[in-house]
Amino acid sequence: xxxxxxxxxxxxxxxxxxxxxxxxxxxxxxxxxxxxxxxxxxxxxxxxxxxxxxxxxxxxxxxxxxxxxxxxxxxxxxxxxxxxxxxxxxxxxxxxxxxxxxxxxxxxxxxxxxxxxxxxxxxxxxxxxxxxxxxxxxxxxxxxxxxxxxxxxxxxxxxxxxxxxxxxxxxxxxxxxxxxxxxxxxxxxxxxxxxxxxxxxxxxxxxxxxxxxxxxxxxxxxxxxxxxxxxxxxxxxxxxxxxxxxxxxxxxxxxxxxxxxxxxxxxxxxxxxxxxxxxxxxxxxxxxxxxxxxxxxxxxxxxxxxxxxxxxxxxxxxxxxxxxxxxxxxxxxxxxxxxxxxxxxxxxxxxxxxxxxxxxxxxxxxxxxxxxxxxxxxxxxxxxxxxxxxxxxxxxxxxxxxxxxxxxxxxxxxxxxxxxxxxxxxxxxxxxxxxxxxxxxxxxxxxxxxxxxxxxxxxxxxxxxxxxxxxxxxxxxxxxxxxxxxxxxxxxxxxxxxxxxxxxxxxxxxxxxxxxxxxxxxxxxxxxxxxxxxxxxxxxxxxxxxxxxxxxxxxxxxxxxxxxxxxxxxxxxxxxxxxxxxxxxxxxxxxxxxxxxxxxxxxxxxxxxxxxxxxxxxxxxxxxxxxxxxxxxxxxxxxxxxxxxxxxxxxxxxxxxxxxxxxxxxxxxxxxxxxxxxxxxxxxxxxxxxxxxxxxxxxxxxxxxxxxxxxxxxxxxxxxxxxxxxxxxxxxxxxxxxxxxxxxxxxxxxxxxxxxxxxxxxxxxxx
Numbered sequence: 001x002x003x004x005x006x007x008x009x010x011x012x013x014x015x016x017x018x019x020x021x022x023x024x025x026x027x028x029x030x031x032x033x034x035x036x037x038x039x040x041x042x043x044x045x046x047x048x049x050x051x052x053x054x055x056x057x058x059x060x061x062x063x064x065x066x067x068x069x070x071x072x073x074x075x076x077x078x079x080x081x082x083x084x085x086x087x088x089x090x091x092x093x094x095x096x097x098x099x100x101x102x103x104x105x106x107x108x109x110x111x112x113x114x115x116x117x118x119x120x121x122x123x124x125x126x127x128x129x130x131x132x133x134x135x136x137x138x139x140x141x142x143x144x145x146x147x148x149x150x151x152x153x154x155x156x157x158x159x160x161x162x163x164x165x166x167x168x169x170x171x172x173x174x175x176x177x178x179x180x181x182x183x184x185x186x187x188x189x190x191x192x193x194x195x196x197x198x199x200x201x202x203x204x205x206x207x208x209x210x211x212x213x214x215x216x217x218x219x220x221x222x223x224x225x226x227x228x229x230x231x232x233x234x235x236x237x238x239x240x241x242x243x244x245x246x247x248x249x250x251x252x253x254x255x256x257x258x259x260x261x262x263x264x265x266x267x268x269x270x271x272x273x274x275x276x277x278x279x280x281x282x283x284x285x286x287x288x289x290x291x292x293x294x295x296x297x298x299x300x301x302x303x304x305x306x307x308x309x310x311x312x313x314x315x316x317x318x319x320x321x322x323x324x325x326x327x328x329x330x331x332x333x334x335x336x337x338x339x340x341x342x343x344x345x346x347x348x349x350x351x352x353x354x355x356x357x358x359x360x361x362x363x364x365x366x367x368x369x370x371x372x373x374x375x376x377x378x379x380x381x382x383x384x385x386x387x388x389x390x391x392x393x394x395x396x397x398x399x400x401x402x403x404x405x406x407x408x409x410x411x412x413x414x415x416x417x418x419x420x421x422x423x424x425x426x427x428x429x430x431x432x433x434x435x436x437x438x439x440x441x442x443x444x445x446x447x448x449x450x451x452x453x454x455x456x457x458x459x460x461x462x463x464x465x466x467x468x469x470x471x472x473x474x475x476x477x478x479x480x481x482x483x484x485x486x487x488x489x490x491x492x493x494x495x496x497x498x499x500x501x502x503x504x505x506x507x508x509x510x511x512x513x514x515x516x517x518x519x520x521x522x523x524x525x526x527x528x529x530x531x532x533x534x535x536x537x538x539x540x541x542x543x544x545x546x547x548x549x550x551x552x553x554x555x556x557x558x559x560x561x562x563x564x565x566x567x568x569x570x571x572x573x574x575x576x577x578x579x580x581x582x583x584x585x586x587x588x589x590x591x592x593x594x595x596x597x598x599x600x601x602x603x604x605x606x607x608x609x610x611x612x613x614x615x616x617x618x619x620x621x622x623x624x625x626x627x628x629x630x631x632x633x634x635x636x637x638x639x640x641x642x643x644x645x646x647x648x649x650x651x652x653x654x655x656x657x658x659x660x661x662x663x664x665x666x667x668x669x670x671x672x673x674x675x676x677x678x679x680x681x682x683x684x685x686x687x688x689x690x691x692x693x694x695x696x697x698x699x700x701x702x703x704x705x706x707x708x709x710x711x712x713x714x715x716x717x718x719x720x721x722x723x724x725x726x727x728x729x730x731x732x733x734x735x736x737x738x739x740x741x742x743x744x745x746x747x748x749x750x751x752x753x754x755x756x757x758x759x760x761x762x763x764x765x766x767x
Contacts (some may be wrong), residue, residue, distance in 0.1 A: 003496070004467030006028065006032075007028065007095070010024070010025065010028055011062050011227060014227075014247070015502035016484050017220050017223065017224070017248070018217075018219050018220030018223055018305070019219060019220075020440070021218055021222075021223050022059045022060055022061065022223065023058055025060050025061075025062070026051075026055065026058040026059070028049070029055075029066065029309075030058050030129050030752045032749070033049060033088065033130065034049075034127060034129060034645055035088075035131070036087060036088055036091055037084065037088060037130040037131060039050050039087075039664060040083065040084050040088070041084050041130075041131060043541070044076070044080055044084070045076075045132060045221050046072055046073040046075055046076040046127070046132055046135065047070065047071070047072045047073075047076050047080075047081060047084060047131045047132060047135075048070075048071045048128065048129075048130070048131035048132045048133065048135040048136045048211075049068065049069075049070055049128075049129040049130040049131050050068070050069040050070075050071050050126050050127065050128060050129060050136050050139065050424060051067060051068060051069075051124040051125075051126070051127045051128075052067045052068070052069050052125060052127075052128050053067035053125060054067055054122055054125075055067040055068070055124040055127075055594070056125030056126055056127045057123070057125045058127070059219065061097075061223045061226040062223065062226035062230075062231040062422075063226040063229075063230070063231055064098075064232070065098040065100045065232070066092060066097055066098070066099050066100065066101075067096075067100045067122065067470075068088070068099065068100070068101045068102075068129075069101070069102050069103075069104065069109065069126070069199065070084065070085050070088065070101070070103040070104075070575060071104065071105070071106065071109065071131075071135050071136065072104075072105055072107065072135075073105065073106065073132075073135060074105060074107075075170055079141070079646075080591060081103060081193065081674070081700065085101075085103050087256050088101075088119065088593065089099075089101055098232065100313075102725075103213075106135065106138060108545075109123070109139060110139070110142055110143065110146060110559065113146065113147075114146060115580045117154065117158065117161060118158050120143070120146075120147055120154065121158075121191070121195050122674055123139065123140070123143035123193075124143065124144065124147060124198055124550055125194055126139055126140040126142075126143060129403055129591055137370075137600075140432050140455050141298070142333075142550070144198065144356075146202055146578075147195075147198055147199055148198065148199060148426050149432070150199075150201035151199035151201075152199075152200075152282065154195075154199045155196060155199050155200070155201055155278050155282060156282050157277050157496045158192060158195060158196055158199070158278075159278050159279055159282070161192075162189070162192050162271070162275055163275075163725070165184075165188065166183075166184040166724055167717075168182075169182035169183045169186070170183050171183055171184045171185060171264070171268070171367070171411075172184060172185035172186045172218070172261070172263075172264030172267070172268070172407075173185050173249060173260075173261040173264035173265045173268060173405065174261070174397075174407050174408050174410075175221070175263075175406065175408075176238065176345070176399055176400060176401065176406060176407065176408065177233050177235055177236060177237050177238055177457060178224045178235070178236055178255075178260065178264065179223065179235045179236075180218050180221060180235075180236055180260075181222065181234040182234065182265075183264070184268050184271070185263070185264030185265060185266075185271070186218065186234075186264065186266045186267070187215065187219065188224070189267050189268065189270075189271040190208070190215050190267060190271075191209055192271065192275075193207070193208060193211075193270065193271060193274050196275070196278060200281060201274065201277070201649070202281070203274050203280050207270055207274070208756065211266065211267055211268075212262075213263075214263035214266045214267050214638060215263075215267070215640075216264050217259060217260070217263045218260065218267075219261060219263070220248055221236065221244060221248060222234060224244050224247035225240060225244050225249050228240060228243040228244055228247055230767070231767075232385060232648065234409060235644075236257075236260070237552050238339065238401055238402070241253035241257065241401070242254060244256060246409060246653075248604060252573060253399070253401060254398070254399055254401070257397070257399040257401075257408075258398070258399075259758065260421060260538060261397035261399075261408065261464040262397060263556070265377075265381060265397075269381055273335070273336070273338070276305065276335055277304075278657070279474045279676055280305065281663070284427045287758060295310070296328050296332075297324070297328065298315060298318075298320075298321075298324040298328070299311075299312035299313035299314075299327050300324065300325060301308055301327075302332055302334060302746075303332050303337070304333075305348060306334055306335050306336060306337040307328045307334050307335070307336050307337065307340065308337040308339070308340050309325075309327055309337075309340045309343055310456050312476075315343040315344050315346060315347050315657075316343070316346040316347065317348065317350060317360075318348075318350045318531070319347060319350045319351065320350065320357060320358055320361060321344055322344050322379065322384050322388070323346040323358060323361035323362055325340060325344060326365050326375045326376070326379055326407070327361050327364055327365045327368075328374075329375045329378075330365055330368040330371040330372050330375045331371075333367065333371050335374075336375070336379070337380055341378070341379075341382040341384070342382070343600055344382070344384055345382065345383065345384065347388065350388070352464050353463065353464060353465065353466035354464065354465045354466040355466065356754045358465075358466075359431075359465055359466060359467070362437065362465070363430075363431040363434060366417050366418075366421060366434040366435065366438060367421045367424060367430065368421065369419075369422055369432055370417040370418045372414070372417070372418060372421075373411075373414045373415070373418055373582045376414055376415070380392075380396070380410075389405060389461060390595035391439075391442055391445075391457045391460070391461060392410065392442070392445075393445070393701075394445025394446060395409040395410045395413065395441075395442060395445040396410050397409065397410065397749065398444065398445055399443070400412070401474050402728075402730060403526055404527065404528060404530055404531060404533075404728050406437065406527065406528035407526075407527055407528075409441055409444045409445065412441060412526060412527065412705040413437075413438055413442070414438070415439075415443055415526035416437045416438070416440065416523050416526040416527075417434050417435075417437040417438040417522075418521050418526075419435050419437070419521075419525050419526045419719045420434050420436075420437035420518060420519065420522035421434055423518040423521060423522055424518070426514060426517075426518050427511075427514045427518050428511045428514060428515075429471075429515060431472070432474055432475055432478070433515050433518055433519060433522075435462070435465075435475060436458075436475050436478035436482070436515070436519055437477055437519055437523070439454065439457070439461060439475075439479060440454065440457050440478070440479050440482040440523060441454065441482075442454045442457050442458065442461075442479070442585060443455075443457060443479075445458075450478065450574075451479065451480050451481070451482065451483065454479045454480070455476045455480035456476075456479075458475050458476050458479045459472055459475075462475045462476070463592060463618050474512060474515070477512060478512075478515055478516060478519055479724055481506060481507075481516060482516070482519050482520070482523055483506075483520075483523075484503065484506065484520075485503070485516055485520040485540050485543055485544060486520050486523075486524060486536065488502075488503055488543060489536065489539035489542070489543045490536060490539060490612075490694035490724055490726040490733075491696065491724050491726055491735040492694070492724065492735065493722045493724070493737055494539065494542055494543055494546065495563065495722075496689045496737075498688060498689040498690065499543075499688070499689070500543075500546045500547055500550055501550065503543065503547045503549055504547050504550045505557060507547060507551070508551075509551065509553045513544060513547055513548055513551060514548075517540070517541075517544040517545075520540055521537065521540070524536065524537075524540075530727075533537070534634065535628070535630065536614055536762070539619070551565075553578055562687045563615050563626065564624050568587065568589070568624055570617075572589055572619065572620075572622045572624060576590075577589065577590040577591075577647060577650060577651075578590075579643050579646055581637070581639050581643075584628060584629050584630060584631060584637070584741045585626060585627070585628050585629075586600075586604070586626070586627045586629060586642075586645065586646075587624070587626050588600050588603055588623075588624070588625040588626075588627070588650075589622065589623070589625075589629075590622070590623055591622060592621050592622055592623040593621070593623070594714055594717075595711065595714045596623050596625060596650060597614070597616060597625055597710050597714070597720055598706075598707050598711040598714055599646075599649040599650055599656065599706045600627065600646055600649065600711035601614075601623055601627075601651040601706045601710055602644040602656035602657070602660060602704060602707035602711075603642065603646045603648075603656065604627065604629060604642065604646075604705065605640060605643070605660060605703055606645055606656070606659055606660065606663070607641065607642050609629040609630070609637070610629060610630040610705075610725070610727070611627050611628070611629050611706055611720075611722065611723075611725050612628050612629065612630055612724070612725050613627075613628040613724070613725065614626060614627050614628065614722060614723040614724075614725075615726050616719075616720050616721050616722060617721075631761070656707065660703060660704035660707060663703050663704070664702065664704065672701075673718075678698050678728075678731050679698070680698060680699040680700070680731075680760065680763045680764050681694065681696075681698050681699075682696070682697050682698075682756040682760060682763075683695070683698075683758045684695045684746065684752050684755075686745045686746075686747060689737070691739070691743075691745065692738060692739050692745060693720060693737075693738045693745045693746040694734060694735060694736075694737055694738075695737075695738050695746075695755070696734070696735050697709055697733075697734045697735075697736070697738045697757075697763060698731060698732070698733050698734075698763075699731070699732060699762075699763030700732070700763070700764075701729055701730060701731060701732040702733060704735070705732060705762070705763075706723075706734060708758055708762040709734055709736075709762050710723075710736075712736065712758040712761070712762050713736065713755070713758075713759075714757055715758065716738075716754065716755055717741045718739070718740065718741070718746070718760060719738065719739045719740070719741065719754070720736050720737065720740050721737045721738070721739060722737045723735065723736050723737070732748075733735070
């Protein structure tokens with residue numbers, strides 16, 4: 001049987017998992033390489049085939065690169081070495097395998113390793129495959145000696161590379177699409193610790209052995225990721241998680257990601273501790289900063305960049321010890337000594353309700369913003385966080401499986417609180433803001449609407465913390481309505497007085513509004529790049545300002561947008577079609593005809609312009625359509641081409657429907673980025689505003705969806721006066737202000753049913 005068939009059969013056999021697969025697969029690959037080498041190197045000496053890097057560790061996954069070094073001594077004939085190299089490399093390439101390869105002498109290899117960290121670390125796992133074994137042994141021994149000899153230098157470079165990698169690759173435990181190999185807490189961290197130990201770092205072998213189970217779990221997931229996707233790469237994307245979960249035998253993707261997170265937390269903690277000590281041992285500014293032992297408050301000591309219990313501190317009798325240590329660590333941007341963390345496990349519980357000092361310590365910790373995150377994660381890692389807030393436990397490592405979010409629930413809560421700390425100066429109660437931010441999504445770990453459940457949990461938490469009844473109500477309000485401003489701003493007409501009055505009725509006071517405004521921004525920024533941008537920030541600010549004016553009794557006529565403007569009204573008096581672009585706002589003035597709106601929407605979709613808002617006005621047979629758009633990844637709008645297609649579409653000279661269907665067919669096979677958040681639905685609201693029906697359509701986002709929806713509405717002879725389009729991951733929520741052809745709301749139930757039928761056909765064509 002050919003090697004290709006053997007490999008194909010091997011990859012199809014799902015009996016071998018994790019380490020067992022890697023060992024067997026490496027053996028399969030290398031038995032083939034040995035055959036090639038032996039047949040091409042007959043009668044030669046002084047040449048060896050060596051596995052390095054991941055292959056040297058016998059950890060080949062299905063789509064791993066082969067890491068090979070053809071080693072020769074100085075007496076080996078150059079032509080013979082080249083011939084053997086060709087005999088090896090070409091079959092590998094022909095088999096479709098990726099290859100990292102080099103042909104060098106021992107001297108040249110060691111010289112390169114003396115200058116290059118990647119080469120130096122790859123040689124630490126050098127392993128003989130074929131040929132002259134003495135060459136491999138000599139190289140491996142000298143590489144290890146040189147690595148140790150230059151240990152201090154390599155430890156400095158290794159430490160910097162770990163920091164850079166963590167910064168660029170993210171975190172295995174908290175990212176929703178983690179990098180299994182390069183992320184903080186991933187496989188590479190264990191490699192780096194073993195390399196550091198080989199360079200002389202004080203890392204116990206027992207520590208590395210204790211990480212073996214976590215390492216093996218991640219390795220198993222990596223193998224199945226490669227097998228499921230049939231392509232190289234170590235980022236566990238949302239759309240792959242269900243298949244990988246099934247392949248490793250987990251009940252679902254949530255179970256898989258929780259296991260990955262637990263393993264990642266353990267490795268990340270060990271890595272952080274190890275490289276903290278390494279940085280101290282290297283000297284320089286980091287050690288100089290913490291050279292002197294410093295006395296802190298509450299009998300604590302700052303020693304070697306760690307907060308420690310001093311002789312006077314009594315963790316086993318002081319219920320505030322956990323908060324005191326946590327705050328001290330955040331203030332100093334320091335780690336917490338392991339023995340201190342272990343001692344804190346014996347601290348007595350804080351009395352309920354909490355005394356004022358406990359609340360002040362806790363709020364002070366949160367108000368240190370980003371510095372509080374590693375502190376709280378450390379407390380959580382050692383079981384010191386959930387005793388304070390048992391409600392937190394269901395949220396630990398809980399994934400939010402949509403591209404709208406970047407982090408797990410627990411990490412998002414910490415990020416949101418840290419972001420809120422930077423906005424606290426805008427509010428009358430910074431303490432309530434950071435606490436509301438910390439618990440705003442706590443309900444996601446429980447069944448039911450997370451805002452409603454979170455409100456109930458927050459009442460229990462805040463009462464336990466000793467807040468008075470008014471503060472408890474405020475915190476409950478903030479958690480219950482933390483999405484209010486963002487949802488209204490992106491889904492409702494902000495020029496409609498009913499919209500402003502409705503929000504003001506819910507918020508009630510200007511102080512609550514200020515807190516809610518800051519919480520909305522903190523939540524959006526900490527959710528991810530797709531959740532908060534200039535357009536959304538502008539809408540939320542506009543809504544908050546108008547509600548504030550209403551609550552404070554201030555007239556804000558000058559702030560109310562004027563649509564249509566006087567200039568637009570004048571232009572409507574001129575015959576013909578007028579198109580203009582101002583920033584990312586496109587204005588279209590044309591003869592009023594059925595379908596003008598959807599024709600423009602279709603032309604915009606052909607150019608990947610996302611419509612986020614629209615206003616419509618007509619008078620004396622002339623229509624005015626205003627579209628607020630977001631330009632795609634290029635950041636440049638091809639206005640001349642867009643203008644041409646809008647004109648053609650309005651004049652009936654562009655096959656918009658056919659062109660969009662062609663594009664949809666071309667992209668249909670592209671996998672989604674994870675599960676949807678909302679079921680498709682169409683909802684009518686005749687109470688939101690007078691004189692119009694607010695229709696909300698929710699469905700999977702795709703090219704030309706706005707075109708399809710507005711075309712369906714036009715077919716039913718409905719007028720759209722304004723529209724808001726809000727994309728959330730894989731879903732889109734389109735809101736339309738509708739009137740009947742003769743004016744008035746859509747009240748008739750049968751008429752609503754027909755509209756729903758038409759729009760659901762667009763939202764879910766297969767339904």
